[in-house]
Amino acid sequence: MxxxxxxxxxxxxxxxxxxxxxxxxxxxxxxxxxxxxxxxxxxxxxxxxxxxxxxxxxxxxxxxxxxxxxxxxxxxxxxxxxxxxxxxxxxxxxxxxxxxxxxxxxxxxxxxxxxxxxxxxxxxxxxxxxxxxxxxxxxxxxxxxxxxxEPEEHDDAMRTVQGRTHAAILAFALTAEDVPDGLETPVYEELRSLADRVTSGTPRVYGDIQDAFDGAEDIRDAAERLANEEFAEVYEDAGR
Incomplete structure (x- = not known):
């Protein structure tokens, strides 16, 4: 064939x-x-x-x-x-x-x-x-x-697996600044590694994912919650 x-x-x-x-x-x-x-x-x-x-x-x-x-x-x-x-x-x-x-x-x-x-x-x-x-x-x-x-289940899952995940990592990359050697935490190092991985890809591919799965708007809404609501409540919601 x-x-x-x-x-x-x-x-x-x-x-x-x-x-x-x-x-x-x-x-x-x-x-x-x-x-x-x-x-x-x-x-x-x-x-x-x-x-x-x-x-x-x-x-x-x-x-x-x-x-x-x-x-x-x-x-x-x-x-x-x-x-x-x-x-x-x-x-x-x-x-x-x-x-x-x-x-x-x-x-x-x-x-x-x-x-x-x-x-x-x-x-x-x-x-x-x-x-x-x-x-x-x-x-x-x-x-x-x-x-x-099922196709609908897949596309819904990709909103989190790709759309929101990529947007969150890019948001970190846009806000992070260089830090002196030795002051990194394990969480920071993992996020820095993920940011390097995502930003070494093809912009068109990641742009298509955002257009299809709309993650950036969800990350913006989450950032507004962090900025405007009681931190302990937001923190508890994030862990559920």
Whole structure:
């Protein structure tokens, strides 16, 4: 079964590395598609976004705000299955159902950066079958742990797991000042390490997460509580 991966970024490349099929990459940046294909060796090739070639499985690996449109335009090229690794589930699965109602449809969310694989992969199935079952087996064979979840439950969880978490870490990074060596506490060192990790990523990715999961507004509201309410009460609420 040949695979078309639409999007030659980090997650598209991760998916292509993890499955054993021949993979064609299509991307608005043709040089990125070529680099991704070259990294796969003989398994890799480049496809056109406007092409009519069909593939057994189409994997959509684009930013969240582009997912629905890309699914609408590319899902018809799938002979058996459509999957996505965009990071959201409700919207992509709905788009798949509209664009490819007769195909297998699965949304995948690797809960890690590509270079940190393997790890937990959230899985929500719109319509299963042999093609997607094979993909899931290969994900497990690569050492990943599959976490079955309903799409709405996943997207709600990501408001905390990604949206609020990233916003809180960035808020710390924006307010923290350098301190003399030897005056760090364990809590400070852990937060500094997390801030370094988050700020070394790709701004577009973190921006997409904020647009999708709205964490910054929740952190702002929490900061206002800290500033304006009795500290002991807020502290107790935080520990519940």
């Amino acid at each position: 040949d695979v078309l991966v639409v999007g030659a970024g980090e997650m598209g490349r991760w998916f292509a590395r993890t499955v054993s099929n021949a993979v064609a990459f299509a991307d608005v940046d043709e040089s990125a598609a070529r680099d991704a294909a070259d990294a796969l060796g003989e398994r890799g090739s480049v496809a056109s976004l406007d092409g009519e070639t069909r593939y057994g499985l189409v994997c959509v690996a684009v930013p969240m705000d582009a997912a629905a449109e890309v699914i609408e335009t590319q899902a018809g090229r799938a002979q058996q299955a459509v999957v996505d690794v965009t990071g959201q589930m409700t919207g992509p699965l709905a788009a798949m159902a509209r664009a490819a109602p007769a195909r297998e449809r699965v949304s995948l969310h690797p809960l890690f950066a590509g270079e940190s694989a393997p790890g937990n992969v959230a899985v929500s199935t719109g319509a299963g079958g042999p093609a997607t079952d094979g993909v899931l087996r290969e994900l497990e064979d690569a050492g990943n742990t599959l976490v079955e979840v």
